[in-house]
Amino acid sequence: MPIIATQGLTMRFPGVTALDDLTFAVEAGVVGLVGANGAGKSTLIKILLGLVPASAGQARVLDLDVATQGESIRERVGYMPEYECLPPDVSATEFVVHMARMTGLPPAAARERAADTLRHVGLYEERYRPMGGYSTGMRQRVKLAQALVHDPQLVFLDEPTNGLDPAGRDEMLDLIRRIGAEFGISVLVTSHLLGELERSCDHVVIIDGGRLLRSQGVAAFTAASGVLSVEVEDGMDPLGHRLAAAGLTVRPEGRLLLVDVAGEHTYDLIRDAVVDLELCLIRMEQRRHHIEEVFATPQAPQAPHPGRPGQAVVGEGTW
Numbered sequence: 636m637p638i639i640a641t642q643g644l645t646m647r648f649p650g651v652t653a654l655d656d657l658t659f660a661v662e663a664g665v666v667g668l669v670g671a672n673g674a675g676k677s678t679l680i681k682i683l684l685g686l687v688p689a690s691a692g693q694a695r696v697l698d699l700d701v702a703t704q705g706e707s708i709r710e711r712v713g714y715m716p717e718y719e720c721l722p723p724d725v726s727a728t729e730f731v732v733h734m735a736r737m738t739g740l741p742p743a744a745a746r747e748r749a750a751d752t753l754r755h756v757g758l759y760e761e762r763y764r765p766m767g768g769y770s771t772g773m774r775q776r777v778k779l780a781q782a783l784v785h786d787p788q789l790v791f792l793d794e795p796t797n798g799l800d801p802a803g804r805d806e807m808l809d810l811i812r813r814i815g816a817e818f819g820i821s822v823l824v825t826s827h828l829l830g831e832l833e834r835s836c837d838h839v840v841i842i843d844g845g846r847l848l849r850s851q852g853v854a855a856f857t858a859a860s861g862v863l864s865v866e867v868e869d870g871m872d873p874l875g876h877r878l879a880a881a882g883l884t885v886r887p888e889g890r891l892l893l894v895d896v897a898g899e900h901t902y903d904l905i906r907d908a909v910v911d912l913e914l915c916l917i918r919m920e921q922r923r924h925h926i927e928e929v930f931a932t933p934q935a936p937q938a939p940h941p942g943r944p945g946q947a948v949v950g951e952g953t954w
């Protein structure tokens with residue numbers, strides 16, 4: 636059963652169509668919803684929570700109808716909003732306990748759940764301090780904790796990495812992965828950065844101007860590219876010449892040699908050349924595509940591409 640399914644979902648505001656005939660279905664797991672600012676992500680989340688009615692079309696969340704069963708959906712789904720909503724003079728514990736009480740938990744259970752959840756998001760030590768003194772990363776974690784405190788089946792996380800520095804982003808993405816893998820809670824996480832969802836999501840839904848661009852498993856985006864990257868300690872040039880002489884297509888990229896895989900024998904040719912030239916092999920690995928390439932090459936996303944978009948392929952020449 637899909638956790639989320641929409642059919643022809645459309646949302647019109649005066650002068651703007653925020654969602655345009657959107658149809659997709661996703662299974663349980665960690666799902667990324669990606670689109671530029673204004674693509675319609677927050678509008679979709681509000682409709683899926685049953686908070687605002689769509690102009691046309693249908694949607695089901697956990698097999699419940701958003702138009703008529705919004706309350707049941709909100710009992711089972713946690714929501715981390717995009718914008719700051721935390722009272723500065725209240726501690727994380729007080730706030731998360733309060734949110735747990737609002738979901739109907741009795742006081743003792745609410746305190747216990749709040750403590751557990753704050754520990755899971757990494758905020759145990761600081762939980763009694765007023766939130767006004769928290770960093771952006773800590774405030775994002777409190778917002779995440781309040782979304783998880785009633786033990787939902789599914790959480791909607793709206794731009795959880797917004798405002799975080801690179802280390803904070805990495806920590807938040809790891810936490811999102813753990814929510815899915817360790818706690819068994821499905822996740823719909825939005826971002827305007829396609830690349831950052833690659834490592835934390837099982838599936839991504841890409842929207843643009845309220846229309847569906849793609850809905851696909853991440854593994855399909857990041858399929859092997861048919862290119863091997865080879866690194867040796869010294870002797871990149873002789874190895875390149877040797878492999879080219881053996882009929883392989885080889886090009887340099889920084890300290891790496893990129894070799895097109897022409898069949899199983901490609902691996903043998905590289906191994907034998909490394910041994911014959913008495914080189915020290917540091918690594919030899921299959922290159923994978925990155926999901927950003929969907930936007931870099933929208934018409935031909937499957938085409939092999941040796942480098943990441945925006946990352947120059949050094950030395951286009953071959954031997």
Ligand SMILES: Nc1ncnc2c1ncn2[C@@H]1O[C@H](COP(=O)(O)OP(=O)(O)OP(=O)(O)O)[C@@H](O)[C@H]1O
Pocket residue numbers: 648649651652653670671672673674675676677678679794
């Ligand atoms: N209540 C509203 N009234 C009028 N227009 C709205 C309303 N809510 C959203 N919009 C418009 O709908 C479009 C989609 O907005 P939405 O907030 O869903 O995008 P988003 O992908 O979440 O972007 P962001 O991350 O910047 O919030 C935008 O053009 C926005 O201006």
